[in-house]
Amino acid sequence: MKIRAATQADHDAVWALLEPVFRAGDTYAIDPDISREDALAYWFGPERRVLLAEQDGTVLGTYYIVRNQKGGGSHVCNCGYVTDAAARGQGVARAMLDHSLALAPDLGFRAMQFNFVVSTNTRAITIWERAGFKTVGRLPNAFHHPVRGDVDALVMFRAL
Structure with missing residues (x-):
């Protein structure tokens, strides 16, 4: 798997990844009706470095x-x-996490924090915990899940 910097030419591929996740409304605190333009403006927002995970020319993920x-x-x-x-389930999230953990110190960061991890996103929580992240805060009923109603959001942290 190759991880590389995303460019404007990748906007269609990134939107194809973001749209179903944002529309589902169960893991990101993003309006499920967000437009393509607004979603890309959010993901490629100021000061953000955006990367893509690819295998054999197919985009598998972004961060x-x-x-x-x-x-x-x-x-x-x-x-x-x-x-x-x-x-x-193919190790893409873990590869992107590993890449970000290696990149972060090169960018001058000494810690990584996830501000709003939806507590029902157990797959992500398991990956983050295995990588040494600890839950340092719990925001009771902070996220309105489209199926489960109000659920907690976690703040997760790891020193680098």
């Missing part, structure tokens, strides 16, 4: 890395990850 806060918190980064549904 971004960005500083979590400015000023005194700028040494902590935040990431978002999306894997193509057809590639789930």
